[in-house]
Amino acid sequence: MYRITINGQLLHEPDTQSRYRLSAGRIDDEVNQIPKFSFKLPVSNPRYEDELKDRKDIIEVTNTLTSEIEFEGTLLTHSESMGADGHLSKNGVCEGYLGYLCDSIQPYHHYESSTVEEFVAALLDIHNSNVSEDKRIYLGMCNISGDNTNSKTTAYRNTLEEIRVNLIERIGGEIRIRKVEGRLVLDYMEQIGSRSSTKIQLADNIVALSVDTDSTNIITRLIPLGYQLHPEESAERLTIASVNSDCIYLDDSNAIDQFGIIEGTVIFDDITVPANLKTAGQDYLANNNRVRKAYQAQVLDLSTINSAYTAVKCGWTYPFLNEFMSIDEELRVMRRSVDIYKPYAPTIEIGDRAERITDIATRTARLIEYELPKQKLDILASAKATATDLINAGINGYVVVNGNEILIMDTPDKSTATKVWRWNSGGFGYSNNGYSGPYDTAITMNGAIVADFITAGVLRGLEIINGNGTFHVDTNGNVTASSMDINNGNGIFRVLPNGTVQASALQMTGGRINMSTATETYDAITLNCNEWDLQLTPLQLMLKNTSADKKVLIQAGAVYLYNSISDQSPSAYISSSGDAVLHGAITAGSISSQAAIHGDSLLFEQNGNTYNVGTLISALWNEVFGGGM
Numbered sequence: 001m002y003r004i005t006i007n008g009q010l011l012h013e014p015d016t017q018s019r020y021r022l023s024a025g026r027i028d029d030e031v032n033q034i035p036k037f038s039f040k041l042p043v044s045n046p047r048y049e050d051e052l053k054d055r056k057d058i059i060e061v062t063n064t065l066t067s068e069i070e071f072e073g074t075l076l077t078h079s080e081s082m083g084a085d086g087h088l089s090k091n092g093v094c095e096g097y098l099g100y101l102c103d104s105i106q107p108y109h110h111y112e113s114s115t116v117e118e119f120v121a122a123l124l125d126i127h128n129s130n131v132s133e134d135k136r137i138y139l140g141m142c143n144i145s146g147d148n149t150n151s152k153t154t155a156y157r158n159t160l161e162e163i164r165v166n167l168i169e170r171i172g173g174e175i176r177i178r179k180v181e182g183r184l185v186l187d188y189m190e191q192i193g194s195r196s197s198t199k200i201q202l203a204d205n206i207v208a209l210s211v212d213t214d215s216t217n218i219i220t221r222l223i224p225l226g227y228q229l230h231p232e233e234s235a236e237r238l239t240i241a242s243v244n245s246d247c248i249y250l251d252d253s254n255a256i257d258q259f260g261i262i263e264g265t266v267i268f269d270d271i272t273v274p275a276n277l278k279t280a281g282q283d284y285l286a287n288n289n290r291v292r293k294a295y296q297a298q299v300l301d302l303s304t305i306n307s308a309y310t311a312v313k314c315g316w317t318y319p320f321l322n323e324f325m326s327i328d329e330e331l332r333v334m335r336r337s338v339d340i341y342k343p344y345a346p347t348i349e350i351g352d353r354a355e356r357i358t359d360i361a362t363r364t365a366r367l368i369e370y371e372l373p374k375q376k377l378d379i380l381a382s383a384k385a386t387a388t389d390l391i392n393a394g395i396n397g398y399v400v401v402n403g404n405e406i407l408i409m410d411t412p413d414k415s416t417a418t419k420v421w422r423w424n425s426g427g428f429g430y431s432n433n434g435y436s437g438p439y440d441t442a443i444t445m446n447g448a449i450v451a452d453f454i455t456a457g458v459l460r461g462l463e464i465i466n467g468n469g470t471f472h473v474d475t476n477g478n479v480t481a482s483s484m485d486i487n488n489g490n491g492i493f494r495v496l497p498n499g500t501v502q503a504s505a506l507q508m509t510g511g512r513i514n515m516s517t518a519t520e521t522y523d524a525i526t527l528n529c530n531e532w533d534l535q536l537t538p539l540q541l542m543l544k545n546t547s548a549d550k551k552v553l554i555q556a557g558a559v560y561l562y563n564s565i566s567d568q569s570p571s572a573y574i575s576s577s578g579d580a581v582l583h584g585a586i587t588a589g590s591i592s593s594q595a596a597i598h599g600d601s602l603l604f605e606q607n608g609n610t611y612n613v614g615t616l617i618s619a620l621w622n623e624v625f626g627g628g629m
Contacts, residue, residue, distance in 0.1 A: 001343045002070075005060045006047065024339075025340035026340065027061060027070055027340070029337075030314060030335040032174055034098045037071045039059075040090070054075055060072045063343075066311065073099065075094050076093050101137065102159070111151065111154075123163065137185065139188075143189055144167070144190060152167075153270060174191060174192045175188050193315025193317065195317045198309050200318045218262055219289065220255040221261050223239070223250075223263065225268065227269055227272050228269075238274065238277060250278070252289050316332065332350060333349070400412065409421070419432055530547075541553070550562065550565070551564075553570070
């Protein structure tokens with residue numbers, strides 16, 4: 001279904017007999033996020049010998065059913081690895097062209113009178129003047145007109161971050177990159193995507209569904225604040241008192257009836273007119289005060305087998321039906337993740353996810369996750385180097401010391417800061433979503449450590465258990481694993497989600513391994529070396545040699561020999577009762593015949609009948625010699 005090229009040359013095609021095949025590939029697309037494509041290139045692919053060039057190679061993923069390009073962008077990082085089975089592969093992570101906007105910095109500038117379209121065009125002009133021609137992006141469609149003020153300020157953030165801070169966070173909207181006649185264009189629209197008549201419903205194309213609700217954003221009494229009146233003297237800001245009967249807040253009566261009074265502030269740094277500030281506050285209440293829902297679903301994209309269905313696409317709206325969960329509404333797909341080998345089963349997220357956009361911190365975290373360093377360095381050294389670069393780059397923040405805590409932020413005011421380090425008696429942590437959090441990276445006073453990535457030289461603990469309890473190392477050293485994925489930094493040890501353990505070496509002293517399998521024929525242990533293959537199950541042990549095309553099978557009570565690995569019937573066997581049956585020629589001294597050996601008896605088989613050779617020889621002896629010598 002997918003044809004993938006690198007710099008215009010074939011990398012993967014749907015033909016299962018072709019050598020141009022990837023071991024794995026996944027497309028991740030999300031509204032207002034940089035699209036991503038990750039892949040695994042096996043050594044058997046002719047492209048394996050080609051040099052991969054980060055930030056230069058162009059990857060294109062085309063849906064052969066629709067002729068639509070579902071991903072196009074550059075190779076961001078790649079690595080080479082060898083698995084425990086000796087197989088070589090190259091792993092690549094690519095990002096869409098939207099990531100080019102992270103490669104330019106916007107200088108400090110105050111745009112006093114500019115429309116949304118003029119502001120975006122100005123940002124792109126500065127971007128284009130600082131990047132190479134292949135990274136230049138031009139303004140495409142723009143239908144956003146809901147700005148409350150023409151005043152905007154850029155402050156040394158990358159271009160993508162400036163669009164997020166000055167536009168998307170303030171007035172909404174969605175962005176994307178398209179290629180038009182060889183040029184990259186940026187569209188800034190109220191909503192990207194169309195409505196589909198294809199229903200996503202129970203008993204049809206829903207495999208699994210979960211719904212998360214979030215009411216932490218609710219503010220029922222809002223105090224909107226404008227620009228800072230006397231920045232050199234105090235933190236006092238413009239309020240709406242002069243246009244709101246000397247009252248500085250706005251009430252949402254419906255929300256108060258439902259949730260009670262919940263006070264909060266929102267700062268509009270660029271608003272200098274009280275009337276505009278009041279309008280901005282009213283708009284914020286109207287758009288913000290609702291319980292947000294995020295749906296995550298495993299669905300079937302039936303368009304892959306039936307043209308009557310439309311494809312499941314990111315940004316599109318679908319009728320969503322599940323009577324048991326009381327869901328019957330039009331919902332948008334905000335995120336889609338699809339395996340190139342399972343295009344019929346994408347994972348989608350539906351709900352209020354459009355306000356988030358990838359920034360440089362997210363990109364850096366992704367580089368850590370996918371092992372950015374190309375050199376053959378120890379993973380710990382690489383993580384230390386990355387951490388050092390991050391810390392050295394963070395010298396432009398602001399340190400604020402209050403009576404009970406220390407703050408390090410990207411702005412001097414905690415009400416406007418987005419990136420916040422906070423340290424107080426409860427612990428210390430980092431938030432990428434402002435002073436109130438959530439704090440996704442933290443060490444708290446109760447001894448808990450919360451983090452997305454932990455890299456350590458030696459990790460010691462009395463007991464190890466993953467979140468859902470499917471992997472457990474108890475205090476006695478016993479390991480229980482059913483399903484998870486653990487991968488150490490250099491890839492020589494891994495526990496896969498199906499419970500499979502991959503390791504280059506496993507050493508035990510004074511211990512034991514107890515395994516229980518689902519069936520008696522399930523391969524509990526498999527050993528491979530060149531043409532030799534040994535498989536151990538609770539029922540039997542099998543030894544195969546692919547070069548000689550022979551196999552031996554040992555079960556309780558019998559040993560079976562096969563002339564060919566593909567044979568279903570043995571050519572010979574020996575049983576615990578002492579019987580030995582050989583179908584074929586046997587040679588024992590001067591005896592060569594079609595025979596079968598049972599214990600101490602030699603049987604001769606002729607025309608379907610079996611004769612005891614010893615009895616025949618005795619009869620012949622008596623006939624010739626009369627029983628004597």
